[in-house]
Amino acid sequence: MPHPFLSMAGFFKNLFNKVTNKAEIDWDELEADLIAADLGPRLTVTIVDELRALGREITADDVVQTTRAHISKVFPEDQPFPPALQESGKPTVILVVGVNGTGKTTSTAKLGHLLNVYGHTVRVAAADTFRAAAVEQLQAWAARLDLPITTGNHQADPASVCYKAHEQAIAEGAEYLICDTAGRLHTRHNLMEELGKIRRTLSKQDETAPHKTILVVDASTGSNALAQAKEFNKAVKLDGLIVTKLDGSGKGGIAVSIQQELGIAPLFIGTGEEPNKFQPFQRESFVSEIL
Amino acid sequence: MFSNLSDALDKSFRNLTGTGKITEENIYDALREIRLALLEADVEFSVAKKFIESVREKAQGEEVLKSVKPGEQIVKIFHDELAELLGGDQSPLNLNAPAYILLCGLNGAGKTTTAAKLARRLKKEGRKPLLVACDLYRPAAIEQLAMLGKQCDVPVFTPDQGETDLVRVAKQALKSDAAREASVVIFDTAGRQEIDDKLVEELKKLHKFVKPKETLLVADAATGQQAVSVAQHFDDAVGITGIILTKLDGDARGGAALSMRQVTGKPIKYIGEGEKIEDLAEFHPERMADRILGMGDVVSMVENI
């Protein structure tokens, strides 16, 4: 399995080597390298200023340690996987949301599969009734991974699909229900309202549901990911992130900014299009392996 | 995010009283602010740096206008340069026969949707488009294109069930009756990461066989620093002829447009402004420059003086 943070790791090793081999530090270059990870100009400036304030010759260790400290102290402790089961015996409901094309449907299928691998029963709901062939896409995944699925017709009310899925999941005693939703830009007020409605509908058969509302963020996204997280969090109170496409050259530095600014932690990472290219986020490996 | 660029710039010009020249000294802080604004708009670091260097030379020596704040004047200078860079050698699609268009890009960028949008647009212009489904990986990708084709009443060539050879799909598509009746053929391809050698190799093979007149890179407007790598790799692999920027109906500042334009020198041909198949628009460099700088109002204000 390719290393999930290979690109990040390579990037920081590079950084270390560059600084080691230099008589004098090139601040511009250092800044460039930090920004290249999509850490954002603000955090980058904070790190660079802190290094400059040391007021002495900077070593490669200084650079790596300061950066590492900033990144590692940002993330909270890893959340346990699988997410807790409900004492009521009803399913733990996971609502998957995000802007268009980030990887919601794929991640829904992968997460369902991972829970299966851990020995749990899962149902998925195809509540994207809007995009062309979105239902067929999740259906194809469900067939491939042997996941029970609830669907609605094209253009059906997504909240009603979730309600029906919840009903079925409760009846069959499924331990988890994962609801895939349509991609929507966080700037579209009425579509964000629709998510609120889905949430309320899910609480009808279990007032504690949904138990986790997760935003899917594409690792290639720049600063806009922060705006996405802010707005989705306002609309449906997020419990965490799935950062996808970390197999690309996007370094997912935005996860650091989102954690820092909004306190929303990454819970899972996607590292490819195959069902097993998905795993719980691990702070230790993220932080130690980027160095 | 940085809606107050001109305020910040004014602050950096506190010592300048509204007369005199823009000099290396008094422009220093202003350039820092502009650089930050570009970076916050996700312009790639080295692209931002180069851009600022080149504009700095132009700005220096200019008389500071009495009628506007110096910050606004600087923004205007940068805005105009940016618009020029973004727009230079804009050209319509090359639709000389055989008019083949190939779309490529990262996963989820909007290729399939854009293929249908383009088909709809070309049909409105009186051409006869054919859509070809060349994504053999993503579950229900073929159904997606087929449904979109129906929406815009454009025929879709779909590969046989279980087909794994892309070149064979293209070959069959071009030999089909539908292709004979079509005046332009649009190939939708699977999403791929630009550093995935195996998938990029496959795209190259398809490209080599089809020899498209237009090879368009479809990219999400919210792309961050990865934009340069994406544009460079796809351009190296298949020689892109243009860029289509999607999801501009959101609030992404779209700095990726500048990054991709700069590293490839290829024009931005269209922009996607929504999920519906009619949401494809012409690219306006001026508007894009406003957006990247987050400064539309000031620019028009300075213009009116």
Ligand SMILES: Nc1nc2c(ncn2[C@@H]2O[C@H](COP(=O)(O)OP(=O)(O)OP(=O)(O)O)[C@@H](O)[C@H]2O)c(=O)[nH]1
């Ligand atoms: N390389 C890579 N591709 C991924 C990953 N996760 C998802 N994808 C791909 O990204 C594209 C979009 O994935 P979807 O799951 O359809 O995204 P979505 O968020 O459901 O999209 P919409 O419902 O249209 O908003 C597909 O080509 C997926 O195969 C990942 O971790 N790595």
Ligand SMILES: Nc1nc2c(ncn2[C@@H]2O[C@H](COP(=O)(O)OP(=O)(O)OP(=O)(O)O)[C@@H](O)[C@H]2O)c(=O)[nH]1
């Ligand atoms: N808001 C908005 N959504 C768009 C736009 N263009 C595409 N989308 C949406 O983005 C998502 C992904 O679009 P697709 O056309 O499936 O993307 P793709 O590049 O074909 O994806 P893969 O084939 O999986 O790589 C879908 O939800 C589309 O509806 C746009 O301009 N604006």
Ligand SMILES: [Mg+2]
């Ligand atoms: Mg989806």
Ligand SMILES: [Mg+2]
């Ligand atoms: Mg597609």
